[in-house]
Amino acid sequence: MSHCSAAAFHYVDTPPDLAALARRLSHARLVALDTEADSLHNYYEKVCLIQLAVEGRHILVDPLAGLDLTEFLAVLAERPLLFHGADYDLRMLRTSLGFRPRSEVHDTLIAAQLVGIQEFGLAALVERFCGVTLTKTKRKTDWSRRPLAPDELAYAVDDVRYLRATAEHLFSELRRLGRYGWYRESCERLVEATAQDRERDPENAWRIKGLRDLDRRQLAFVRELWHWREAEAQRADRPPFMVLGNAQLIALAVWAAAHNAAPLAHGPKLPRNCKGSRLRALEHAVRRARATPKDDWPPRHVRGRQRPGPCADPRDVEALMAACARKAADLGLTPSVLASRVGLEAVAAHRPATVPEALARTPLMRWQAELLWPEIRETLSKCPQRKD
Secondary structure, three states: OEEOOOOOOEEEOOHHHHHHHHHHHOOOOOEEEEEEEOOOOOOOOOEEEEEEEEOOEEEEEOOOOOOOOHHHHHHHHOOOEEEOOHHHHHHHHHHHHOOOOOOOEEEHHHHHHHOOOOOOOHHHHHHHHHOEEOOOOOOOOOOOOOOOOHHHHHHHHHHHHOHHHHHHHHHHHHHHHOOHHHHHHHHHHHHHHOOOOOOOOOOOOOOOOOOOOOOHHHHHHHHHHHHHHHHHHHHHOOOHHHHOOHHHHHHHHHHHHHOOOOOHHHOOOOOOOOOHHHHHHHHHHHHHHHHOOHHHOOOOOOOOOOOOOOOOOHHHHHHHHHHHHHHHHHHOOOHHHHOOHHHHHHHHHHOOOOHHHHHHHOOOOHHHHHHHHHHHHHHHHOOOOOOO
């Protein structure tokens, strides 16, 4: 097994080089693409590096070099693109640079899932199909920093270096299994989904992991501390965890709820950067939580967000999920790849009578609805509509 080496790549950070790249891209049959962003180091994340593999050449484009990327992005949008885990990259490219693809998008992660591969991370796939071990030691790099070190640049290039070879193996297997059509529809659905931001529930965005055992009063403190942390993170343009980690936030909330008049200096140790105006804002947040009337304490548990239309009976959903799991096992797939819980909840709620109706009233893709239709029909026939 070989280890990756820092093969040649071209770093584009001047207008002439970018213009030359745009001309090269205009003839490319397929462009492997990846991005690096600074979400681990900034609140307002942005694309900091664009990696390309084009006809055997490896290229890094620096979007922080003050270049006018308009023509480059316009040409790139017209080419077939190949990603691994395209969801994040397409969302980042849209929000950071206004980029939207206009040609085919391919995703080796989706392809791997649809052939039944359980370890579908890029490094696992490259090792499986190319016999190459990728080093993954630069995941915490601050990609907004300049200059980037040679080993960081080599790491970035490796994210596209083996994509095309990996994709060819996966496409061959998809066609052998008769699943290439499933794959194309799944990629098209992915592109549609990345055209807009995911909904965020403003009333419950503060509900971080680890709150299961907290009572309502403690949750009132978590809520205030979370909003304080968000404001401080935005002000400093740093990720929230750099202001206060989740575990620290919960510990502080529990302590403050139990010590109604004690100063913060007597509580859990705070980060060194929690001083001055930040500390004063934290003290205000704690006082607000302490003053919150009992009737305004948040509930311990939040019911699932209400979706428009009829509600699904949980018993029907569980029956559909069990049928889906059996079908997925026959196909060697993970059940969630065959149908999401949200999709099966919609089936249980709307009880479609035909495949076209299922497509119109649920988020199932055509290949999923057609493949699962015998199971859906049989399961719903055994689950009569209930009025209880």
